[in-house]
Amino acid sequence: MSRTVLITGATGTVSNALMNALDGTDVVLRALVRDEARADGTRERNAEVFIGDLDDARSLPPAFAGVQDLWLLTPNGPRAPEHSMNAMWAARQAGVERVVRLSVVGAAHDAPNRSGRLHALSDQETVRSGMRWTILRPHWFMQNLLNEAGDIAATGTFATNMASARIGMIDVRDIAECAARVLLDGPDRHHGETYTLTGPRSLTFDEVAGRLSLALGRSVAYLPVSDDAKRATLLGYGVPAWIVDMLEEYARAYVSGWGDFTTDTVAGLLGRPARDLTDFARDHATAFTATG
Template sequence: MSRTVLITGATGTVSTALMNALAGTGVTLRALVRDESRAPQGAEIRVGDLDDPKTLPPAFEGVQDLWLLTPNSPRAPENSMNALWAARRAGVERVVRLSVIGAAPDAPNRSGRLHALSDQELEHSGLRWTILRPHWFMQNLLNEADDIAATGTFSLNMDTARVGMIDVHDIAACAARVLLDGPDRHHGRTYTLTGPRSLTFDEVAAELSRAWGRPITYLPVSDEAKRKALLGHGMPAWVADMLEEYAQAYATGWGDLTTDTVAALLGRPPRDVADFARDHAGAFSAGA
């Protein structure tokens, strides 16, 4: 019998990549969305909101596996709690949860501390569980595409930080592997997912330059300058503050780490930033 996997965060980057990775594998995909007009293709659609637990039971009915991804907000632990409560009441067998790198009660950023609360709740839920803690997404570089296309530069408040960044498609592939391996094999495991090497953003710029045959330069900027730019693009202040905390932590060396976990799960090395640069060259071209 096909297992039904409920996908939360279904319109986001990671969950979209996960649904693509699970397509054609024999599982039944069900997507939880707040806005049916934005519903992804290739999945059963259920309308509900993790902010409102009353809307969740129909989406969880008949589900064996929950992919739990909550939005970055002060309400993230509440959203995770609502999902776990609905899962337990519906008889869901397993939860695979997307957490964050370094989630812990003493993490140097509010996101890490909030995710730690939800990780601990899941661990004590009585459900089978696996937690994925990915590093900084290579796809975050796509936020700099307009500046790179226009000026050949990108600006971050990371100073000389080294970061073991990971391609979102590797996160999705690892999540798919865990879900396809069955409910017991990865129970009780927390996996820290990184790319193959820890890079400075000067080194990232060099890889982008090699891939595209034109010079790309990284320009470090202050926290204040980056926050002003993010707010100017409409980012909520809470998220801008959270990203500033991450940048400050990375600048101290907090993100200078890699693991072998992706290779162990997938049987191949994780994708390098050079692979990412080649695949996304069009997004960074003038006029794209």
């Protein structure tokens, strides 16, 4: 008998990739979407769309009714634990059997960044929920590089405040396929597991630039900048100050060596190696070359 999976954060990068990974399987997809205007793309995946907001607990019960599995993704922000709490309460009230939760790399009460500390609170809530659960803790997304695509296309350069940090970055598609594997394997096989997901190797941003250069057939250079310079750029783009502070905390942690590790978890779940940065660069070459 097919199981109904509720996808939260349905219009975001990871949840979008997860719906792609579940396409053609026997699960019944249901999507929680905050904005009706952004729901059409979700409906095209044959997902049943419910309009609701994790910020408003009263909006959630209709979406959770009749669901067996919850894919729980809460966006970064100071109210993330509250949003997770609202989803978990709605899930318990509706009799949801399992939660597959997207956390973050290194989530812990003593993590060197506020995102990791906030996610640790929600991870513990998940563990103690009484439902079956699996937690995914992915490393830095390769797709974050798409934020630099405009500069790379226009100038052949990109700038971050990561200095010579080495990071075991992962392709979001691998995160999504791992989540899909967990969901498709049924509620018991992965119960109680916390999976740290990384790419196949740690890379510096100079090495990232080199791989982009090979994939694009043109020179790409990495320009390390100070925290203050990156802060000014992000604030200039309208990024909220809380997010800018969070990103700066991550950068400092990575510069200290905090992100220089990999695991073989993706290969263990999927039976194939994790995608390399070269694969990502080749598959997204158009984004890094478009100038109009």
